[in-house]
Amino acid sequence: MRQPVGRPRDGRVDGAIAAAARELLAEQGYAQLTVDAVAARAGVGKAAIYRRHPTKQAMIFAAVMHDLELETPPDTGSLATDLAAVAHVIATTLSTPPPGVVPGLLADVHADEGMAAAFAGTFVRAERECVTEVLDRAVARGELPSRPDPARVHAMLLGSIFAWLFLLLEDPARLDTLANTLASDVARLLTGKGDGP
Amino acid sequence: MRQPVGRPRDGRVDGAIAAAARELLAEQGYAQLTVDAVAARAGVGKAAIYRRHPTKQAMIFAAVMHDLELETPPDTGSLATDLAAVAHVIATTLSTPPPGVVPGLLADVHADEGMAAAFAGTFVRAERECVTEVLDRAVARGELPSRPDPARVHAMLLGSIFAWLFLLLEDPARLDTLANTLASDVARLLTGKGDGP
DNA sequence: GAAGTATCGGAACTCATAGTTCCGAATCGT
DNA sequence: ACGATTCGGAACTATGAGTTCCGATACTTC
Numbered sequence: 001m002r003q004p005v006g007r008p009r010d011g012r013v014d015g016a017i018a019a020a021a022r023e024l025l026a027e028q029g030y031a032q033l034t035v036d037a038v039a040a041r042a043g044v045g046k047a048a049i050y051r052r053h054p055t056k057q058a059m060i061f062a063a064v065m066h067d068l069e070l071e072t073p074p075d076t077g078s079l080a081t082d083l084a085a086v087a088h089v090i091a092t093t094l095s096t097p098p099p100g101v102v103p104g105l106l107a108d109v110h111a112d113e114g115m116a117a118a119f120a121g122t123f124v125r126a127e128r129e130c131v132t133e134v135l136d137r138a139v140a141r142g143e144l145p146s147r148p149d150p151a152r153v154h155a156m157l158l159g160s161i162f163a164w165l166f167l168l169l170e171d172p173a174r175l176d177t178l179a180n181t182l183a184s185d186v187a188r189l190l191t192g193k194g195d196g197p
Numbered sequence: 198m199r200q201p202v203g204r205p206r207d208g209r210v211d212g213a214i215a216a217a218a219r220e221l222l223a224e225q226g227y228a229q230l231t232v233d234a235v236a237a238r239a240g241v242g243k244a245a246i247y248r249r250h251p252t253k254q255a256m257i258f259a260a261v262m263h264d265l266e267l268e269t270p271p272d273t274g275s276l277a278t279d280l281a282a283v284a285h286v287i288a289t290t291l292s293t294p295p296p297g298v299v300p301g302l303l304a305d306v307h308a309d310e311g312m313a314a315a316f317a318g319t320f321v322r323a324e325r326e327c328v329t330e331v332l333d334r335a336v337a338r339g340e341l342p343s344r345p346d347p348a349r350v351h352a353m354l355l356g357s358i359f360a361w362l363f364l365l366l367e368d369p370a371r372l373d374t375l376a377n378t379l380a381s382d383v384a385r386l387l388t389g390k391g392d393g394p
Numbered sequence: 395g396a397a398g399t400a401t402c403g404g405a406a407c408t409c410a411t412a413g414t415t416c417c418g419a420a421t422c423g424t
Numbered sequence: 425a426c427g428a429t430t431c432g433g434a435a436c437t438a439t440g441a442g443t444t445c446c447g448a449t450a451c452t453t454c
Binding site: 029030031099100103104106107109110111116119120124128151152154155156158159160161162163164166167168169170178181182185188189 | 226227228296297300301303304306307308313316317321325348349351352353355356357358359360361363364365366367375378379382385386
Binding site: 003004005006007008010034035036046047050055056 | 439440441442443444445449450451452453
């Protein structure tokens, strides 16, 4: 594996593009973002952008996913509290980007085969691992007899929060409360134990 | 309220626009749809389209929502089966449009204040009424002591199905199974009774 | 060093398309 | 008949994605 010939890419350019894109996303909104504006803000030629990303959508995808850290929360000792931690991670991930970015990105993901694969392989996969890990812990503790389908649990957690924010357009201020009750609901569902509705 | 002067609008034009838009959406996909193509397919001038819809996005929104019937399913006798019926209505609504249309429309809704209001006032409101009605029935039957927050139940049902289809990119063939287990899960959650996980 | 290659910022360019405007003809109320 | 608004159709403007070229720079290879 030799280093390729020619002038190597300047790593700072990648960072400048991502930073400029995120800034403009926050300032102007998703639909108003133009590649020229990103290039100007980053102090970079448009060619440098298209050398790194095949389309504008891929550039935004990379910029938004860039500083997206999805680590499995530490073991809190019980399924209910573990699920609450995961729910809060998901809630933070979805509510952090500027308005319109998450729905816009999702539309782009569904319009491009490659981006769909990237989305499934990064965001979905990382979140799924969190869910699976938390469920495995509960099985190890003896809270659960066997591991439920992680996909179904994932759908409930991610879906409810996504729907709250982007489908039902409910109050984001009540997001923390939703995440908590949601986690306890799912825990109750899986263990069969009732803390009462 | 008198009829306005001038030539009245031809009602068939509205239908032709909506039909052409839905056809092209199915044939070419959301991102490839152009207003010129819709006008040509509908046998209509572009001016006729923009006389009815302020933007391309609003035209698509109207076309997709046009034949969207969201009626509350009939009383099936129990909360669990009622919820299953609602879940299947939601699943059908989300899986019927051509690929990419639902995410694309959602992005447009979040990019325009007016469309967001229309979305909340039609789709969300109609679905919410279904959920509320089903919960009220359960209270009347004595299955539930009091009515839970419809928004939370709605978020679980709609969110889980949406996530399955558009976030987790799971197999749409398993959608019916998901809707059924989801409904029984939510019913178990609300009543506190356990049919076992 | 010299040659070759890929990068850089920047500018100019092509092309697709959203939205507007105008046309002559048709259809309504007054 | 007259005025207002519609119709299909075509021409037009404006914007922005993506491409191409430029001279300069940085790196590998010979």
